[in-house]
Amino acid sequence: xxxxxxxxxxxxxxxxxxxxxxxxxxxxxxxxxxxxxxxxxxxxxxxxxxxxxxxxxxxxxxxxxxxxxxxxxxxxxxxxxxxxxxxxxxxxxxxxxxxxxxxxxxxxxxxxxxxxxxxxxxxxxxxxxxxxxxxxxxxxxxxxxxxxxxxxxxxxxxxxxxxxxxxxxxxxxxxxxxxxxxxxxxxxxxxxxxxxxxxxxxxxxxxxxxxxxxxxxxxxxxxxxxxxxxxxxxxxxxxxxxxxxxxxxxxxxxxxxxxxxxxxxxxxxxxxxxxxxxxxxxxxxxxxxxxxxxxxxxxxxxxxxxxxxxxxxxxxxxxxxxxxxxxxxxxxxxxxxxxxxxxxxxxxxxxxxxxxxxxxxxxxxxxxxxxxx
Amino acid sequence: xxxxxxxxxxxxxxxxxxxxxxxxxxxxxxxxxxxxxxxxxxxxxxxxxxxxxxxxxxxxxxxxxxxxxxxxxxxxxxxxxxxxxxxxxxxxxxxxxxxxxxxxxxxxxxxxxxxxxxxxxxxxxxxxxxxxxxxxxxxxxxxxxxxxxxxxxxxxxxxxxxxxxxxxxxxxxxxxxxxxxxxxxxxxxxxxxxxxxxxxxxxxxxxxxxxxxxxxxxxxxxxxxxxxxxxxxxxxxxxxxxxxxxxxxxxxxxxxxxxxxxxxxxxxxxxxxxxxxxxxxxxxxxxxxxxxxxxxxxxxxxxxxxxxxxxxxxxxxxxxxxxxxxxxxxxxxxxxxxxxxxx
Numbered sequence: 001x002x003x004x005x006x007x008x009x010x011x012x013x014x015x016x017x018x019x020x021x022x023x024x025x026x027x028x029x030x031x032x033x034x035x036x037x038x039x040x041x042x043x044x045x046x047x048x049x050x051x052x053x054x055x056x057x058x059x060x061x062x063x064x065x066x067x068x069x070x071x072x073x074x075x076x077x078x079x080x081x082x083x084x085x086x087x088x089x090x091x092x093x094x095x096x097x098x099x100x101x102x103x104x105x106x107x108x109x110x111x112x113x114x115x116x117x118x119x120x121x122x123x124x125x126x127x128x129x130x131x132x133x134x135x136x137x138x139x140x141x142x143x144x145x146x147x148x149x150x151x152x153x154x155x156x157x158x159x160x161x162x163x164x165x166x167x168x169x170x171x172x173x174x175x176x177x178x179x180x181x182x183x184x185x186x187x188x189x190x191x192x193x194x195x196x197x198x199x200x201x202x203x204x205x206x207x208x209x210x211x212x213x214x215x216x217x218x219x220x221x222x223x224x225x226x227x228x229x230x231x232x233x234x235x236x237x238x239x240x241x242x243x244x245x246x247x248x249x250x251x252x253x254x255x256x257x258x259x260x261x262x263x264x265x266x267x268x269x270x271x272x273x274x275x276x277x278x279x280x281x282x283x284x285x286x287x288x289x290x291x292x293x294x295x296x297x298x299x300x301x302x303x304x305x306x307x308x309x310x311x312x313x314x315x316x317x318x319x320x321x322x323x324x325x326x327x328x329x330x331x332x333x334x335x336x337x338x339x340x341x342x343x344x345x346x347x348x349x350x351x352x353x354x355x356x357x358x359x360x361x362x363x364x365x366x367x368x369x370x371x372x373x
Numbered sequence: 374x375x376x377x378x379x380x381x382x383x384x385x386x387x388x389x390x391x392x393x394x395x396x397x398x399x400x401x402x403x404x405x406x407x408x409x410x411x412x413x414x415x416x417x418x419x420x421x422x423x424x425x426x427x428x429x430x431x432x433x434x435x436x437x438x439x440x441x442x443x444x445x446x447x448x449x450x451x452x453x454x455x456x457x458x459x460x461x462x463x464x465x466x467x468x469x470x471x472x473x474x475x476x477x478x479x480x481x482x483x484x485x486x487x488x489x490x491x492x493x494x495x496x497x498x499x500x501x502x503x504x505x506x507x508x509x510x511x512x513x514x515x516x517x518x519x520x521x522x523x524x525x526x527x528x529x530x531x532x533x534x535x536x537x538x539x540x541x542x543x544x545x546x547x548x549x550x551x552x553x554x555x556x557x558x559x560x561x562x563x564x565x566x567x568x569x570x571x572x573x574x575x576x577x578x579x580x581x582x583x584x585x586x587x588x589x590x591x592x593x594x595x596x597x598x599x600x601x602x603x604x605x606x607x608x609x610x611x612x613x614x615x616x617x618x619x620x621x622x623x624x625x626x627x628x629x630x631x632x633x634x635x636x637x638x639x640x641x642x643x644x645x646x647x648x649x650x651x652x653x654x655x656x657x658x659x660x661x662x663x664x665x666x667x668x669x670x671x672x673x674x675x676x677x678x679x680x681x682x683x684x685x686x687x688x689x690x691x692x693x694x695x696x697x698x699x700x701x702x703x704x705x706x707x708x709x710x711x712x713x714x715x716x
Contacts (some may be wrong), residue, residue: 055603079609093464094655106597106608112658113593155600159608255497 005067006031006195007163010060014044014051020059021047027214031162032193034185035224036206039216040240045199046087048216049167052197053084053103062094065163079107083161085152086169091141097151098136101127104158107277123158124286130154130184146177153184164188168196170205176203182209207231215239236277246305251298254283263308265372266334266358268351272298277340278306281368289334291327292319292350319350328357336364336372386651390666394421394444397673401440404681407431409446440673441578442569443690446630447640447672448665449581451648452588453626454641455664459595459657460619461519464705465529467641468508468627472536474636476511477504479539486550497573497632501580504628511535512620526706566676566690567632577629584625585665591618592657599655638671638691639698644668646701671697 005199007029015021022044029035038047050056052063054070063070065081073081083104092100104126105119109287115123127133130150135143140151149169156164166185170178176259182205188194200206206213206227213230215222217239222230231249244257265288267277278299281288290303291311303310311327312320319327331337336360339351358365366372402414409417409428417432454467468474480503488495518531593616597605606612630637648664649655675693682688 053607055606075609075611079607080665083606084604084607086601086603088601088603090600090604092655094649094653096654099654099656100600103597103600103608106593106610109593111590111593113596155604293557 004031005029006065006293007197008062008064008067009052010062010064012031012048012051013059014047014056015059016047016056022216022221023060025061025214027224029163029195029197029212032189034189034196034198034209035212035214037197037199037214037216038201038206038239040071040202040218043216043218044221045216048165048214048221049165049197049199053082054078058126070310076107079159081161082163082165083156083159085149085156085164085166085169087171088110090148090152093141094142096136097132097138097140097143097147098123098127100151101132101136101154101158104155107159111324122160123154126154126157129157129187130312131180141246145172146180149173150179150184153181157188161194163195163197166196166203170200170202178205181329186207198212201232203231203236203247204254207249207252231323234322248301248305250301253302255302258282258306259285259287260306261287261308263287263330263334265336265337265338266290267303267307267333267340268295268354269299269303269340270295270351274299274340275302277338277369278302281338281372282306282368284372286369287370288338289330291330292323292354324350324353327354331358331363334363336366338366338369338372340368375420379654383644383652386663387666390663390670393670394666394673397462397670397677398440398444401443401673401677402432403613404438404677405431406685413643429631438569438571438574439566439676442566442574443672443676444669445578445581446514446566446572446634446637447644447668447670447675448585449626449668450630450640450672451644451664451668452585452661453623453630455645455648455657455660456588456595456619456623456626457641459598460616460623461528462601463528465642465702466532467639468623468630469536469636469638469640470529470642470702471511472534472539473508473511473515473532473627474631474638475539475543476507476514477631478507478636479543480504480507481512481632482543483546486546491553497576501576501628504632505624507539508624508628508631509620511539512624516620565603566672568583569633570698573633577633581626581629584622584629585661587618588622588626589658590621590659593617595657597617608658634690636691638695639702640668640671640694642705643694643698644671645700646705647671652665 005028007027009025009027012025013020013023014025025048027035037048039045043103051058065078067071102115102119104113105123106113108119109115118343124133127136130149130153130156132147132150135147140148153169169181173181185196185198186209186369189196210227212224213227214224216232233247233249236247236249246255248255264286267274267288267290269277269290270293278290287308289308289309292302292312293303293312294315295312296315300312311323311330313323331354337355337356355365399411403409403411409432413428414432417429418437450468457466457468457471458464481500484495484499484503514535515531519528594605594610596613597608599612602612644667645660645664648660648667652659652663675697676690679688679690679693
């Protein structure tokens with residue numbers, strides 16, 4: 001089955017008041033694909049989304065929905081192809097959730113907007129899909145943020161669009177609602193073959209959800225690419241200008257700023273046993289060193305992000321004498337040794353040896369970061 | 374199931390409004406310095422015109438036009454208020470509150486004071502045109518400023534300020550005008566349903582009913598507009614055209630009222646709000662006819678009080694509407710504030 005391009009931009013330049021902010025955006029999206037826009041605050045994600053949905057006039061270039069220019073579509077017809085979930089707060093007076101969702105049938109209803117039996121069936125079906133049929137009769141003004149977002153999504157889905165555009169749909173949602181919302185989007189894309197375009201701040205979720213990622217960076221947008229190519233530590237660090245703290249792609253975790261100063265604690269961990277210690281030392285802002293870790297160890301990346309010094313060696317190898325020497329030197333320069341590692345670790349020979357040297361030198365040895373200040 | 378309940382409630386409210394409308398209508402015709410038996414009233418009204426008798430004259434020349442004016446203009450003000458509230462997405466908006474009535478008054482005032490110097494009498498269509506021009510102008514002014522403010526209170530302040538400017542300019546012209554013309558103007562600007570002439574009333578009734586019909590035709594886009602301009606556009610509403618239609622219709626409606634009876638306060642804010650509470654929804658296809666009916670009932674009621682409370686002297690209609698309407702505005706503000714701090 002040949003893929004069909006349902007959404008396309010050609011050399012699109014977006015901006016305000018005739019001034020281009022981002023130039024030459026080229027996107028091609030097939031039916032059922034999900035494209036996420038990521039990038040720092042103020043990079044222009046919303047500007048792009050507003051332009052491709054017709055809220056802003058493009059500075060140059062074209063946006064094509066179903067092969068036809070956005071401006072060339074008759075309004076009512078376009079509303080059957082393209083639906084949006086916006087960031088703006090919606091505060092209608094005395095409207096039930098059902099009524100809000102049913103507004104999505106606007107392009108399908110007649111002169112007075114009366115719902116036919118078919119329209120009602122679509123609305124109820126959609127409310128069940130977003131698991132909000134139980135709040136259908138509640139006043140839209142008196143529900144939680146999570147419920148509100150489901151209803152607004154239901155409203156957009158009631159338009160039965162081929163392209164769905166959402167601007168930061170997960171803001172203000174708790175983790176449960178985030179997962180649920182993204183799951184509905186995934187179902188919409190895969191089962192209904194709707195192309196989904198959204199901006200996300202949670203890059204870990206963007207990586208897991210998207211077929212394509214568009215990195216937006218203030219003055220330009222990169223070529224949309226597959227997540228595995230976009231998500232490298234260096235690329236993300238550069239995109240968001242992370243100079244302190246870091247994002248570890250392999251773990252999908254955000255690490256806070258590493259404690260500054262001379263390392264005061266040497267952590268002996270391995271196979272994930274040191275993770276808690278690293279985090280706790282980071283919270284207490286105690287600078288530390290760590291070693292000796294295999295470079296494929298699950299905690300190696302975190303240690304790199306948080307420790308002043310990490311002594312590592314190649315995976316599944318016994319450390320070389322130079323590495324051992326360096327480890328001893330680093331350890332002795334710290335006042336305290338924290339033994340986090342389980343004695344049954346694969347490289348415990350080296351660890352035991354290190355602990356032994358610490359004892360010989362009369363270093364303070366602790367088993368958890370809890371006692372340190 | 375709840376859908377059916379909503380429909381039942383709507384039907385019930387309409388029935389209630391219908392009964393209230395008829396009741397207050399009859400009561401109003403029947404009340405006054407000359408009391409007339411209901412049977413007699415029915416005969417006179419159904420005869421289709423004054424038979425020249427004293428009672429016939431009282432009903433056909435004094436009470437009936439006044440009553441119809443109160444009913445139609447009350448309805449017009451309410452619908453005008455509802456359209457403005459939709460437009461500004463603000464429940465506090467109304468022709469009087471936003472200074473639109475004062476703008477109409479200014480234009481009519483200038484015309485009465487100056488044109489009367491050169492021609493013996495001003496034709497009613499000219500008064501209408503002046504009122505419409507004033508309404509539109511002030512609306513556009515408010516729009517210009519409202520563009521920059523989002524809060525309900527700020528819009529209110531802008532409206533009051535513009536209203537005050539219009540009033541002081543009117544006063545300025547009045548100060549330098551002919552005594553005779555001023556008396557005329559003063560009576561008119563106090564707002565009253567009395568001394569309404571049939572031909573003028575007929576013109577107004579036709580215009581109001583047309584504007585009401587057109588407003589009703591807009592109920593679908595109004596419905597979508599409740600979610601905000603951008604959502605409305607995304608669903609296929611031609612927002613630019615829609616906004617022009619809203620402003621024009623609300624200006625025509627409030628100009629009709631001002632031209633015939635002078636500015637009348639708070640009806641435009643209070644009645645749509647009460648209507649929404651009655652129906653338990655803000656669905657425009659119910660609220661537009663609903664607030665027209667309730668506006669009629671409200672103004673007929675207020676006029677009855679204005680006529681009879683301190684009989685034989687009469688109160689200005691705004692005096693009475695303000696007593697009932699202003700508290701609704703205050704309640705709205707407080708309710709909004711509470712909702713915001715809740716959320």
